[in-house]
Amino acid sequence: MSVQSEAPALAGGGMVRPVGTITDIATVARRSVRSLLREPEAMAPALIIPTFFFLVNIGALESFVERSPGIDYRAFQIPVAIIFAVTGISRASVLVIDIQTGYLDRMLVTPVRRTTLLLGMMVADVVLAVALSLVVIAMGFVAGVRFGTGLLGILLFLGLAVAWSLAFTGFPYTVALRTGNPAAVNSSFLIFFPFAFLTPAYLPRELMTGWMQTVAAWNPVTYLLEGMRSLLSAGWDAAALGKGAAAIGGLGVVTFVMAFRSLARRVATG
Amino acid sequence: MPRNARSGDRNSAIETRGLVRTFGENRAVDGVDLGVNAGEIYGFLGPNGAGKSTTVRMLCTLLKPTAGQATVAGYDVVDSPGEVRIRIGVALQEAALDERQTGREILDLQARLYGLSAFDRAASIARAVDLADIGSAMEDRVKTYSGGMRRRLDLAASLIHGPEVLFLDEPTTGLDPVSRAQVWDEVRRLNGELGVTVFLTTQYLEEADALADRVAIIDGGRIVEEGSPAELKRAVGADVIVVDLPSEAIAPAAAVAETVPDVDAVTQGRRGITIATADGAATVGSVAVALAGAGLHPQSLTVRTPSLDDVFLLATGYRMSTVDPTAAGGGPAAGGSDPHAGPAGAPASEGSSPR
Numbered sequence: 001m002s003v004q005s006e007a008p009a010l011a012g013g014g015m016v017r018p019v020g021t022i023t024d025i026a027t028v029a030r031r032s033v034r035s036l037l038r039e040p041e042a043m044a045p046a047l048i049i050p051t052f053f054f055l056v057n058i059g060a061l062e063s064f065v066e067r068s069p070g071i072d073y074r075a076f077q078i079p080v081a082i083i084f085a086v087t088g089i090s091r092a093s094v095l096v097i098d099i100q101t102g103y104l105d106r107m108l109v110t111p112v113r114r115t116t117l118l119l120g121m122m123v124a125d126v127v128l129a130v131a132l133s134l135v136v137i138a139m140g141f142v143a144g145v146r147f148g149t150g151l152l153g154i155l156l157f158l159g160l161a162v163a164w165s166l167a168f169t170g171f172p173y174t175v176a177l178r179t180g181n182p183a184a185v186n187s188s189f190l191i192f193f194p195f196a197f198l199t200p201a202y203l204p205r206e207l208m209t210g211w212m213q214t215v216a217a218w219n220p221v222t223y224l225l226e227g228m229r230s231l232l233s234a235g236w237d238a239a240a241l242g243k244g245a246a247a248i249g250g251l252g253v254v255t256f257v258m259a260f261r262s263l264a265r266r267v268a269t270g
Numbered sequence: 271m272p273r274n275a276r277s278g279d280r281n282s283a284i285e286t287r288g289l290v291r292t293f294g295e296n297r298a299v300d301g302v303d304l305g306v307n308a309g310e311i312y313g314f315l316g317p318n319g320a321g322k323s324t325t326v327r328m329l330c331t332l333l334k335p336t337a338g339q340a341t342v343a344g345y346d347v348v349d350s351p352g353e354v355r356i357r358i359g360v361a362l363q364e365a366a367l368d369e370r371q372t373g374r375e376i377l378d379l380q381a382r383l384y385g386l387s388a389f390d391r392a393a394s395i396a397r398a399v400d401l402a403d404i405g406s407a408m409e410d411r412v413k414t415y416s417g418g419m420r421r422r423l424d425l426a427a428s429l430i431h432g433p434e435v436l437f438l439d440e441p442t443t444g445l446d447p448v449s450r451a452q453v454w455d456e457v458r459r460l461n462g463e464l465g466v467t468v469f470l471t472t473q474y475l476e477e478a479d480a481l482a483d484r485v486a487i488i489d490g491g492r493i494v495e496e497g498s499p500a501e502l503k504r505a506v507g508a509d510v511i512v513v514d515l516p517s518e519a520i521a522p523a524a525a526v527a528e529t530v531p532d533v534d535a536v537t538q539g540r541r542g543i544t545i546a547t548a549d550g551a552a553t554v555g556s557v558a559v560a561l562a563g564a565g566l567h568p569q570s571l572t573v574r575t576p577s578l579d580d581v582f583l584l585a586t587g588y589r590m591s592t593v594d595p596t597a598a599g600g601g602p603a604a605g606g607s608d609p610h611a612g613p614a615g616a617p618a619s620e621g622s623s624p625r
Contacts, residue, residue: 018352019385027382035370102366106427109330109360110383111352 024113028120032091036124046089046132050081051139058143061202068207072233078140079157079228080201083221085132086165088192091121092172092185099180099266114267118259122169129165133158145232153231156241160228163248168192170255177262195221220247283308283435283467284329288338291324298324300491301338306469306484308434311461313482313499314471315578321491322471323363326439329469330360343434356384359433359466363440365424369413373404373423376412377430384431394430401456402426418449425456435467436460442477450477457481475578487582494585499578506576506584507534509550511557514542514569526564530556537583542568544580 036042054077062073095118098104107117137154147153175188199221200208208216216222227244230237284306291299299321306312316322327333329342331351340347343357367376377398381391399408402422407415415423421441428436438457442450458481460466472478478485479499487495487502495502515523517540524543527536532553535546547553550573558571583589 023385024383027379030382031368031371031375031379034375035368038370098368101368102362102364103368105332105362106360106366107383108332109355109358109362110380111355111385112383 018111021113021116024116025119025123027112028107028116029123030120032094032121032124033127035094036091036128043128043132046085046128047135050084050136053084054078054081054139054143057202065203065207068204070233071204072145074140074143075145075232076204076229078136078143078145078232079161079225080196081139082133082136082157082161082228083164083196083225085136086129086161087168087196088172088189089128089132089165090125090169090172092169092176092188093182095121095173095176096180096182096185099176100182104266108267114263115260117267118173118263121173122166125169126162126166129162130158133161133165147232148235149231153236157228157231160224160244160248163245163252164224167248167252167255168195170252170257170259173259174255174262177259177266180266195219199225201225220251223247281308282306282341282344283310284312284340284342284469286325286329286338286340289325289328289335289340290337291321291328291333292336297491299328299335302488302491302493304486304493306467308467309461309465310483311457311468311470311481313478313485314469314488315473315475315478315485315582316471316488317473320488322473322488323439324491325488326360326362326437326469326471330358330362330437331355356431357434359428359431359436361421361424361428361436361438361441363443365417365420367412367415367420367424367427370411372411373402373408373415373419374399376423377402377427380427380430386431394432398426398430401429403452416449418445418452421445421449421453422456425453429460429466432464433466435469438468438470440471440473442472442474454481475582479578485578487578487585489582489586495581502578502581503576506580507546508548508575509546509553510574510576510580511545511547511550511554512542512570512572512574513545513557513561514571515566516569517541519566522564523561523566523568526560526566527557530560533557535584539589544583546576546580546584550574 057077057080058074065071065073065076095104098107104117108114137158147157149156171191172185172188176185179185198212198215199219200216201221205213205216205222205226223240223243224247225244227237227240227242227247230240230244282305284304286302286304289299289302289304290297302321302325304312304325314322314325324333328335329340329347331347331354334348342354345353345357347354371379374395377395378391381394386394402408402419402425404415404419404422407419412420412423425438425441441457442453445453454477457468457470461468468481470478470481482499484496484498485502486493497505513523513527520538520540520543524536524538527533527543527545530545530553532549533545533547537544537546545553545557554571554573558568561568579589
């Protein structure tokens with residue numbers, strides 16, 4: 001039997017009312033996006049690193065790799081740049097501060113839905129991932145990269161990048177919620193390196209050899225890169241896109257289960 | 271009765287039965303029974319580590335009791351935490367605020383978290399802005415605020431939704447005297463004008479004395495005394511005689527004092543003895559004579575009215591011994607006049623021998 005609660009009246013004559021999940025997400029996201037906009041400097045490393053690697057990789061390898069027929073190395077490198085830009089960005093460092101200062105407790109004594117505390121922060125992560133991706137795509141255009149799949153391809157490319165970014169955020173949030181330690185959250189960036197480099201980031205998979213090729217075959221980023229590259233050069237390749245989406249989905253399921261379990265543990269009252 | 275139904279007694283703001291919380295082997299709260307009436311200011315007094323904050327965290331739905339029951343605003347904290355949450359306001363220790371937001375943004379966020387409509391939000395924020403009374407700083411980021419400003423904003427934020435019960439966990443710890451006085455005034459006003467029930471934890475005896483209608487003293491996770499400050503102090507005796515003595519004379523002096531007529535209780539401290547009596551002025555002479563007769567020479571003899579620290583001493587066998595920076599002369603919280611309070615942070619080991 002459900003019981004309608006007698007919500008306490010406010011001095012202003014109003015009533016505190018239960019609100020929906022979307023409203024709770026919007027409330028938490030509003031704060032997260034606002035604090036994001038107040039630290040534009042936080043975007044700098046996320047842009048400097050991919051730009052640096054893009055320029056260096058092209059400078060070092062473009063003429064060498066383009067000896068193989070059919071490779072536009074600048075287009076080949078743009079997905080790498082975008083993955084470097086958006087992987088590991090999250091509001092996990094803010095979440096750690098909230099845990100340490102007790103602000104998380106302040107939110108937990110309100111009726112806000114617990115899961116929306118994380119989902120709201122992820123909205124800000126998506127906003128940042130979109131902004132970073134657009135900058136990198138613009139950099140690609142300046143470098144002469146064109147999308148063989150047109151505007152829809154660009155949107156899908158952006159969508160894959162942002163979805164990947166979101167799927168990866170589960171790692172830093174898990175570390176933040178499990179440890180409550182800022183140093184641990186900063187270190188969680190390290191997990192990015194095997195994901196990013198044990199892949200066909202520099203050379204197509206068929207040119208890779210030995211154990212690297214084997215490891216790359218098991219790395220979800222390989223399929224993400226190949227799916228994104230297909231949008232630039234190969235035209236519509238459903239198989240490549242499907243594998244890329246599956247890689248994102250697979251990782252996302254793992255990291256989100258970890259993150260939301262960690263949240264449940266953190267807010268558990270037991 | 272449905273699990274999330276409000277319990278019958280609307281006059282009871284907080285009720286606990288055998289509340290227990292353990293952390294491993296440690297019983298932080300060990301069978302606490304409380305009954306706080308709607309509309310009263312209830313002081314929860316105890317030294318650091320006594321179990322105050324753990325109790326508050328259970329009552330605020332942040333922590334599940336290991337055993338026992340608790341209802342707040344008529345709802346069970348375990349079965350109906352959502353119903354409890356919309357009815358309580360909470361200002362936890364060390365004003366928890368997001369430093370990167372402005373005061374107004376924090377109030378707005380708080381109002382939204384409680385699901386206030388746009389109309390109610392505007393009215394509530396306007397009221398909270400008045401309450402916080404920090405002027406144009408409301409538009410500045412919290413990182414620029416002083417400790418007192420943070421506390422007032424924290425308090426205003428915890429009241430944004432018009433709670434029935436307000437939990438204040440050590441609301442004035444670390445505040446300067448002026449800010450502390452402002453918080454006290456505000457607590458009195460909230461209680462007096464709006465009828466908000468206030469559950470106030472504090473380690474400052476004078477704070478409990480000044481604000482609370484009733485006080486529970488908690489030590490080692492257990493309630494050791496409960497009553498109005500006046501009742502509790504009366505139970506110690508009408509007066510207290512404080513006798514300063516060299517350490518080797520303390521035990522013999524206590525034995526002598528216990529033989530003096532009209533002495534109700536004698537407690538030994540590190541720097542002397544404290545004597546509870548119905549009439550200090552009449553008894554002090556007899557005490558002085560008895561001590562002199564036994565060859566004991568006090569460094570000083572003082573008559574004063576009992577403090578809550580005397581209540582605490584009688585109940586627990588030691589003094590709270592908290593240095594209160596706002597007490598007169600920067601002395602101990604127990605009225606600043608008590609020469610037997612120990613140093614900050616470490617309870618003075620005292621023995622009590624009520625007769």
